[in-house]
Amino acid sequence: MLFAGVRPGGHAFNPVVCAWAGAGSPRRAEAWLWKAMEGGLKPSKAALEKTLAAYASADGEGLDxxxxLMTSLGSWPKAWATAIISKPYAAAGDFGSVEQMLEELQAAGEAPDASCFKVLLMAYARGPRTLDARVEVCLERLWALKTLWTKQEEAEVLGDARRALGKERYDQLARKLGLRTPPRITGERHSRARVVGTWHEIHPAE
Incomplete structure (x- = not known):
């Protein structure tokens, strides 16, 4: 397009960024983000989101x-971006780091959305079983913000709550909130220990 004298617009740049990010090449995606900005274009949310997600699982420096970049665009902090960056910490059961990021988000005047509370609940499910009050507050806030999601997504969210609370406490909360979807607990989602940093198997129904 450039060789032909055609000035590419956002509809040209954004799919290229998304394609490289989706292919697991966040550095190339980032390079195209900068090319777009050099051309006076603002990248789409999808382009930023996919690049951020690609970096979140691979490169801390890239995240920084x-x-x-997003701060310069006025797109930081945002709830959706905080949720993406929090996921690796949640997967390791590092609920303290997730809580801190949500506090920073609120301090900047942004309210956490449902995706943020889903990630926080995921962190609690992999953390120590001494956080019942926090888990209950998180699930109640998440349920108050509940958006349209599939039955499978709902079952997985409730599975995290069930994993974090244990059967008896979860059943009490389920009755209080009127939760009817059976929680889904699988070895794949709940195989990590409650001690942060360990990976050995724990029975998913514990």
Whole structure:
């Protein structure tokens, strides 16, 4: 397009960014983000989201660059971005880091959305079983913000709550909130220990 003298617009750049991010090449996706900005274009949310997600599982330095880039665009902090960055910490049961990021989000005047509380609940499910009050508050806030999601997504969210609370406490809360979808607990989602940083199997129904 450039060779032909055609000035590419956002509809040209954004799919390229998304394609590289989806292919697991966040650095190339980031390079195209900068090319778009150099051309006076603002990347789409989808382009930023996919690049951020690609970096979140692979490159801490890349995440820092993405934060700076999004800050310059006026797109940081955002609830959806915080949820993406929090996921690796949640997967390791590091609920303290997730809580801190949500506090920073609120301090910046942004309210956490449902995706943030889903990630926090995921962190609690993999953390120590001494957080019942926090888990209950998180699930109640999540349920108050409940958006349209599939039955499978709902079952997985409730599975995290069930994993974090144990059967008796979860059943009490389910009756209180009127939760009817059976929680889904699988070895794949709940195989990590409650001690942060360990990976050995724990029985998913514990």
């Amino acid at each position: 660059r993405m934060k700076r």
